Amino acid sequence: MNKRILEEKIFKILMYVSILIVLGSLFIIISLVVANGATSLSIEMITQTPTGGYYLGKSGGILNAIIGSLFLALPATGLAFIISLGIAIYLQRDFTNPSISSFIRLSLDILWGIPSIIYGVFCLSIMMFLGLGASLLAGIIALTLLEIPIITRSMDESIKMVPNGLKETAYSLGSTKFETAYKVVRKQAMPGILAGVLLGLGRGIGDAASILFTAGFTDNIPTSVFDSTAALPTMIFHLFSSPIPGVRQKAYAAALILLVIVLCISIISRFLLRKSSKFILK
Amino acid sequence: MSKKLIGEIETQNLNICYGKHCIIKNVNIKIPARQLTAIIGPSGCGKTTLLKSFNRLLEIRDDVKISGKILVDGNNILRSGLNVSDIRKKMGLLSQKPYPLPMSIYENVAYGIRIHNHIDSKKLENAVNNCLQEAGIWNEIRDRLHDPASGLSLGQQQRLCLARAIAVQPEVLLCDEPTSALDPISAQQIEKLLLKLKKEYTVVLVTHTLRQAKRVADYVIFLYFGEVIEHGPADKVFNNPKHPRTKAYMQGEIS
Ligand SMILES: Nc1ncnc2c1ncn2[C@@H]1O[C@H](COP(=O)(O)OP(=O)(O)OP(=O)(O)O)[C@@H](O)[C@H]1O
Ligand SMILES: [Mg+2]
Numbered sequence: 001m002n003k004r005i006l007e008e009k010i011f012k013i014l015m016y017v018s019i020l021i022v023l024g025s026l027f028i029i030i031s032l033v034v035a036n037g038a039t040s041l042s043i044e045m046i047t048q049t050p051t052g053g054y055y056l057g058k059s060g061g062i063l064n065a066i067i068g069s070l071f072l073a074l075p076a077t078g079l080a081f082i083i084s085l086g087i088a089i090y091l092q093r094d095f096t097n098p099s100i101s102s103f104i105r106l107s108l109d110i111l112w113g114i115p116s117i118i119y120g121v122f123c124l125s126i127m128m129f130l131g132l133g134a135s136l137l138a139g140i141i142a143l144t145l146l147e148i149p150i151i152t153r154s155m156d157e158s159i160k161m162v163p164n165g166l167k168e169t170a171y172s173l174g175s176t177k178f179e180t181a182y183k184v185v186r187k188q189a190m191p192g193i194l195a196g197v198l199l200g201l202g203r204g205i206g207d208a209a210s211i212l213f214t215a216g217f218t219d220n221i222p223t224s225v226f227d228s229t230a231a232l233p234t235m236i237f238h239l240f241s242s243p244i245p246g247v248r249q250k251a252y253a254a255a256l257i258l259l260v261i262v263l264c265i266s267i268i269s270r271f272l273l274r275k276s277s278k279f280i281l282k
Numbered sequence: 283m284s285k286k287l288i289g290e291i292e293t294q295n296l297n298i299c300y301g302k303h304c305i306i307k308n309v310n311i312k313i314p315a316r317q318l319t320a321i322i323g324p325s326g327c328g329k330t331t332l333l334k335s336f337n338r339l340l341e342i343r344d345d346v347k348i349s350g351k352i353l354v355d356g357n358n359i360l361r362s363g364l365n366v367s368d369i370r371k372k373m374g375l376l377s378q379k380p381y382p383l384p385m386s387i388y389e390n391v392a393y394g395i396r397i398h399n400h401i402d403s404k405k406l407e408n409a410v411n412n413c414l415q416e417a418g419i420w421n422e423i424r425d426r427l428h429d430p431a432s433g434l435s436l437g438q439q440q441r442l443c444l445a446r447a448i449a450v451q452p453e454v455l456l457c458d459e460p461t462s463a464l465d466p467i468s469a470q471q472i473e474k475l476l477l478k479l480k481k482e483y484t485v486v487l488v489t490h491t492l493r494q495a496k497r498v499a500d501y502v503i504f505l506y507f508g509e510v511i512e513h514g515p516a517d518k519v520f521n522n523p524k525h526p527r528t529k530a531y532m533q534g535e536i537s
Pocket of ligand 1: 300303305324325326327328329330331332343490
């Protein structure tokens, strides 16, 4: 057989295998979570906090973790968004010379690669220094730091894609750098910016290691930022650690709840994405 | 009351370099107010560079060095300490490829008005509509003012860009081959508009096509490898070029 045809065949097979691996594991994970989780999912699971014997298989729910996850991830993503937008805009040629911005980009890429447990430990040591205990606030800070490199870099990439001519147009009309950045470039880059925020939120809401020490764990719903709080990932961790099979089953239900939350967020952001891309230049 | 003639541009010993590469060399020209001046010359000779120096757009890049003077109505716009935004407001730019802002048609025109003035929405609406009418696009888009501007045809986009440029009430319109990306009909529309607009604005038109320059220009500047070879009233330059290189260019021997 012709060598080029063979090459093509091998490449195709490789492609199909990769796709199969990805789609296959996605399918297995979801069906595992749904099959195991759905059976132990109940109304009380999402309406009650754990009672004394919950971790031994008694009644109660994981409302504390659901609320905790939202209280942690949403403010953290909001904070990270604001900070990231500032950095991403600063990184552009119009504001910073390329040698500085490439250094910052490198730093952000390194931060992106740091395991989230390190963020947790880092925040913990700062908290100890300040005399703070495990708290919602500390968890939010850890998640914010975790999300910043992710959100910044993807915003940065989408802002970089904005055509030069569009910026020149804005400047020609007499826009200041700020007006150009916030009224024109931001609008054009909005779909990418939103995608970045979604990526950050996904990472933040699903991460256990960074909040393990910083947010702590409790059966109560937090009433102030200084209370410690449970979250879905840490809840799943605790439930899975149980020797009792029925309790381990509930970990799947918790995972299912997390999955549904993430799905809802994706759907909402798809909608926003469609809205924000209506006016952009293709 | 007769309006004072404004919008005259004069350069004195203008040099522009990208890094070590000098593109514009010792240019001394005077662009008359309220006329249409065509800048012609072969590709890569620095026409765009010269044009963009007039509204200080080159400075967005950090490796550009400009020396000499650019006088607009007698004031050197290269002087330090000037508000660049005010200078650019006076010099509308129409680029080769139209870039509508990522907004609705209406907002595209309103944008420039809003950043420079605080006016109420009724007045704003009037101003926007006037500009759209003046740019000859009103009839086509009157009932889709709030649709995305990116959905317009290329020719319509270019006229929208013209409307947007005049909305900030400039004195000069800098046009960088504004018809080269357009179909013949749209190109003709733009040309006609420029002829109309030169009564109110100084129009500087960079063009590749000699025929276009002949059709519309009152004054011509011939640029060759960054140097001004010849400049003067259009009929003189076209009918009676003094410099052999201008002659050669007119006859299509260099392009
Ligand atoms: N940003 C830049 N950095 C370095 N060199 C540049 C830059 N922009 C343009 N040049 C160079 O400057 C010279 C003049 O460019 P310019 O775009 O002004 O030419 P032009 O006359 O407008 O050409 P055309 O008719 O093809 O549009 C070219 O040789 C080009 O390579
Ligand atoms: Mg050019």
